[in-house]
Amino acid sequence: MxxxxxxxxxxxxxxxxxxxxxxxxxxxxxxxxxxxxxxxxxxxxxxxxxxxxxxxxxxxxxxxxxxxxxxxxxxxxxxxNLYSDLDRLTMGLAMLEAVDQLGMENEPTEHLYKMLVGALQWLAENESSLVLAAFYLKLLVAEGVGAHVDSCVGCGAPGDQLVAFDVFRGGAQCRECRSGATVSVEAIGIVQNIVGGQLNLALSLKPSAATREVAALATKCMEHHLERRLKSVAVFESPER
Ligand SMILES: [Zn+2]
CATH class of the missing domain: 2.40.50.140 (Nucleic acid-binding proteins)
Structure with a gap:
């Protein structure tokens, strides 16, 4: 022992x-x-x-x-304090679920631990409904699949021309390249702030149509990543291959 x-x-x-x-x-x-x-x-x-x-x-x-x-x-x-507030509890439990799925048993993943501890602190200190979205978006960056929002993922057109986001391609798109769902300029701006190190700015925003868009987008990106990861693990472990 x-x-x-x-x-x-x-x-x-x-x-x-x-x-x-x-x-x-x-x-x-x-x-x-x-x-x-x-x-x-x-x-x-x-x-x-x-x-x-x-x-x-x-x-x-x-x-x-x-x-x-x-x-x-x-x-x-x-x-x-998280258990006494349903919104916070729900976001906290969703964070645990993502970390549970991304973590490997007995394989050190210090960044997952640190990001989770940090995010639980944001959750305790902020009213913002964007805490979970911010955690997802930053986690995806750490996983090497961060949302590409500085320019069009297809042709590189600058940020002011972005009108859509394609989860499968992992980024924002201009009018010419669009294959994903419509996304507002405001929502793109919020995602840029979160992944670009201006988290406090994003967390200080009042709830709006744009914050709801970002929350939905971050969840979609995380679900897509987890699903793809799950599939690649399944292929890897399949006895037929
Ligand atoms: Zn483009």
């Missing part, structure tokens, strides 16, 4: 046996980790409340032959 300490955000949990629970988390240094928390479903458990999805914890894990075990948990930040 070896022990290691790490920081982690709890992604999801599921029940095991009578009183135990499996905790799936994104750690800072060990990638996605799955470990058993023994007895957490008993009323007397000290761990239980600290190991809810969205909790940010400092954790001591002992590695076993089959399953790792949670030995100690300290809260870094609890997610109480």
């Amino acid at each position: 070896t022990l290691y300490r790490d920081k982690a955000v709890v992604l999801r949990t599921y029940d095991l046996r009578e009183a135990d629970r499996i905790i799936v988390m994104m750690t800072e240094n060990h990638g996605k980790v799955r470990a058993v928390a023994n007895g957490v479903r008993k009323m007397s458990s000290r761990f239980g409340a600290r190991l809810e999805p969205l909790s940010h914890v400092d954790i001591l894990i002992s590695t076993g032959k089959n399953l790792d075990t949670v030995s100690q948990v300290e809260l870094v930040t609890n997610a109480k």
Whole structure:
């Protein structure tokens, strides 16, 4: 048995046996980790409340032959304020889902951990409905498939000529090249701010038709990326090939 300490955000949990629970988390240094928390479903458990999805914890894990075990948990930040607000909770859980799908078990992905911790902080500090969209768009940049919005993805026409966005081509398009859905100049501008390092500007915007457009666009881009990734993993693991 070896022990290691790490920081982690709890992604999801599921029940095991009578009183135990499996905790799936994104750690800072060990990638996605799955470990058993023994007895957490008993009323007397000290761990239980600290190991809810969205909790940010400092954790001591002992590695076993089959399953790792949670030995100690300290809260870094609890997610109480997120659980009391349905919009924030929904966005937070969507962030966990994306990170869960992008993370690999026991393969360090420090950027996923860091981006998730950062985004949960935006979520705690901002009213903006764009927090989730911003997280998706930045995550896609980190994955190497960021939305191309500075110029037309087809011909390179400048930003002021962009009128559409094609999710399959991963970018904005001019009138000549358009194959994707119509997108407003305002929405393109917001996406440019988010991926171009002006996040605070984007998060300070009041809800509008353009912010809703960006939210929908970011979700579509993330879904497209996850789907394509899932397919490539399926092909890779298929025994016929
Ligand atoms: Zn073009």
